[in-house]
Amino acid sequence: MQAHLRQIERYSLNCPILLSSLDKDASSTSQLSLTKNLSAKGAYVSGTAQWSKRSELLASVYYEISLFARQQVESRFLIRFVAHPVRCDEGGFALEFSATDMILPLSMTCAMTPQEAEVAANIDFFWRL
Numbered sequence: 001m002q003a004h005l006r007q008i009e010r011y012s013l014n015c016p017i018l019l020s021s022l023d024k025d026a027s028s029t030s031q032l033s034l035t036k037n038l039s040a041k042g043a044y045v046s047g048t049a050q051w052s053k054r055s056e057l058l059a060s061v062y063y064e065i066s067l068f069a070r071q072q073v074e075s076r077f078l079i080r081f082v083a084h085p086v087r088c089d090e091g092g093f094a095l096e097f098s099a100t101d102m103i104l105p106l107s108m109t110c111a112m113t114p115q116e117a118e119v120a121a122n123i124d125f126f127w128r129l
Contacts, residue, residue: 064076
């Protein structure tokens with residue numbers, strides 16, 4: 001879709017994103033990448049999609065709110081979406097979100113999948129990119 005036709009504004013955000021298949025018959029592969037831009041309805045992700053357009057994915061976006069970057073206030077979050085790939089090009093691929101599953105502070109690893117918790121434990125690497 002061309003940018004001038006979008007009704008939802010996209011923001012240039014380089015956030016770590018973990019993609020995992022929700023399809024019962026698919027392999028349990030996960031892909032860790034970075035978003036190039038993000039909106040309430042979708043994201044454009046660096047890299048090559050490992051899934052077809054019909055695939056249903058769990059998209060786990062890791063985000064830091066710098067406004068609350070104080071020790072006593074949680075400022076890093078995992079935002080979990082159900083998504084599917086909609087297009088792919090040489091720069092990356094687009095995801096469309098169909099539902100927001102959950103928003104978790106990164107300190108709540110007990111509510112995360114093992115892959116999400118592993119990324120959360122090493123998240124400082126990404127914020128220095």
